Amino acid sequence: MSLSRRTKAVAAVAGAAAIALLAAGCSAGDSSSSGGSGDKVELTVTTFGTMGYDDLYAQYEADHPNITIKPTNIDTGDNAKTDWQTKAAAGAGLPDVQAVEEGWLSAVMQVSDQFNDLSDYGADEIKDRWVDWKLAQATDKDGRLIGYGSDIGPEGLCYNRTAFEAAGLPTDREEVATLFGGEDATWDKYFEVGQQYKAATGKAFYDQSGFLWNAMVNQQPEGYYTKDGELNVDGNKDLQKLWTTLSAATESGLSANQTAWDWGKGKAFTDQTFATFVCPGWMLGVVKGQVTAAGGDATTGWDFANVFPGGAANWGGSFLTVPTQSKHPKEAAELAAFLTDAKSQAAAFGVAGTFPSVTAAQTDPAVTGTNELSTFFNDAPIGEILAQRADGVVAQYKGPDDSVIQSQVFGPAIQQIDSGKADGATAWDNALELLNQLVVNK
Structure with missing residues (x-):
C-alpha cells in the first residue's frame, strides 16, 4: 500500500478524532485520568535498540507527577525476545510496558491472552492514528488489539x-x-x-x-x-x-x-x-x-x-504492549498511548530515525525538516526520503x-x-x- 499518498487524508481523520477526544475529556493519554486517585505509581518499561524515548519519559513524568518511569533498554531485538520469553515462562518479571519487535510478533500472538486488550483502555478512540496494516498486525484472531504501533522500517x-x-x-x-x-x-x-x-x-x-x-x-x-x-x-x-x-x-x-x-x-x-x-x-x-x-x-x-x-x-518496526502481569494496566496503556502518539513519534524520529507508523506524524515538520539526525547525515532530508521509501511497503x-x-x-x-x-x-x-x-x- 502507499503510505505517502494517503497521509494527508488519514491525518485529517486522526486530527478530527483527537479533537473529539479532547472535547469528551477521555483521551487514552489524558493526564487527568492517569494514576486515578493520584497515588504514586511506578511504571516499568522494556525496550530495545534505539527507540528515542528518554526525553519523552522525562516529559511524561513532568506532566504526571504521580508517575515514575523505570526504563530498561536491551541491546538487540533478539535479546529482548529471549528476555520476554524467559519472564513469560516464569510467570513473573515482565514490565508494565513491553516493546515487541515485528520479527517475533507472531510468537507473541500465539499467547496473546497474556497481554491486555488495549481496547479496554481507550484504543478504539485512537485507532485512526496508524496506517491500516500496522494496526492489523497487532490485532489477534479474536479481534483484541494488544499493541500500539511505534515505528515502521522503510x-x-x-x-x-x-x-x-x-x-x-x-x-x-x-x-x-x-x-x-x-x-x-x-x-x-x-x-x-x-x-x-x-x-x-x-x-x-x-x-x-x-x-x-x-x-x-x-x-x-x-x-x-x-x-x-x-x-x-x-x-x-x-x-x-x-x-x-x-x-x-x-x-x-x-x-x-x-x-x-x-x-x-x-x-x-x-x-x-x-x-x-x-x-x-x-x-x-x-x-x-x-x-x-x-x-x-x-x-x-x-x-x-x-x-x-x-x-x-x-525491516522491523515495533509495538508497545501491556502484559497482563502489569499491576497498573490503565496507567501503562496511557503511557503506551502517549509514546506512540503523533507528537511523540515525531520527536523520537528526530533522535533515533524511527519512522512513524502514525500517519499524522509522517508530515510533521519534526520529521520532514532538519533535526539532529539529518544534520549528522550531511543534511539529508531523511524524513522525506523515508516517506518515499515507504511507498509500496506492505506488511x-x-x-x-x-x-x-x-x-x-x-x-x-x-x-x-x-x-x-x-x-x-x-x-x-x-x-x-x-x-x-x-x-x-x-
Missing part, C-alpha cells in the same frame, strides 16, 4: 561519501541513487557497483551479508512463511536464487565479514572498513551512535540516499519462528560464506539442516 541506503570519492564514484546523494539504478535499482546493479568500488580501493563494499539477506527476504511477497502460516524455505526457488546471488558477491570479497551488531565499538564505521550499509529508518540512529562511539561525527562522511536495491523493503507475514530462522538458521550460514568457510551451496544446505533441527523437528 529502507534506504547509507553510504560513505569519503569512501565513494576515493573510489572515483559519485558522492552527491541524487547521483548515488542514479548510480544504483534509481527506481529500478536491483541487487545485481548494487553488486556491480560494489565490484567497481573494490577494484578501485581493494576494500569491502558492505559490512556483512546478513543484513542484505534480511532485506532480500523482506522484499518478497512471502518470506520464511507463507501468508497461510506454512514454512516457506526448503524448496523455495526464489529465496535460493537470491542466496546464490548474495553468496557469489560475498565470495568475491564484497563483504567486510563484520559480526552483526558488533563493529568494534564503531571503528568499522569510521575507518572505511566498508562503504555502504542498509538502513531502515531506525538504523540511522544506530549508525550515528556507532560513529560517535568511535570518536567520529558528521565529517566522517556518512550520507543517506533515496534508493534501495530490489525496491521497497520494510509481510512473520511466522512464530521467523526471528529464529533469520538469526539461528541463516545466521551461521551467513558467517560461513562471509568467512570463506563454505561456498554458497554448502552454506544453504547447512541452513536447511539447522532449519530441520531448530524449527521443523523442535
